[in-house]
Amino acid sequence: MPRPAAALKRRGALKINVEVECTPEEARRAMGLPDLTPVHEKYVATMLEMMDGQVRPEAIEAMMRSWAPMGEAGMTFWRQLFDAATRK
Numbered sequence: 001m002p003r004p005a006a007a008l009k010r011r012g013a014l015k016i017n018v019e020v021e022c023t024p025e026e027a028r029r030a031m032g033l034p035d036l037t038p039v040h041e042k043y044v045a046t047m048l049e050m051m052d053g054q055v056r057p058e059a060i061e062a063m064m065r066s067w068a069p070m071g072e073a074g075m076t077f078w079r080q081l082f083d084a085a086t087r088k
Contacts, residue, residue, distance in 0.1 A: 057082050 022030065043063075050060055064078060 057086070 020027075028035070046060065046063065050057070060082065061075065061079065065075065
């Protein structure tokens with residue numbers, strides 16, 4: 001028979017700590033998260049091409065719009081960030 005919550009509180013709380021050693025990859029799999037490695041690698045490659053001057057900033061903006069629709073305020077932030085980076 002389950003005990004009422006009030007009776008459990010009178011006895012005191014039980015605190016349990018569990019430490020798990022695993023790699024980030026193992027943690028991702030254990031939590032059921034998707035593997036975004038291919039997306040990350042493509043993003044990094046595109047950013048490196050842009051830094052080398054091989055990709056137009058408009059292409060990066062279009063790519064970011066398709067990945068994370070952040071609204072106009074978010075896109076303004078990224079545009080200003082890229083503009084500041086290219087002025088140097």
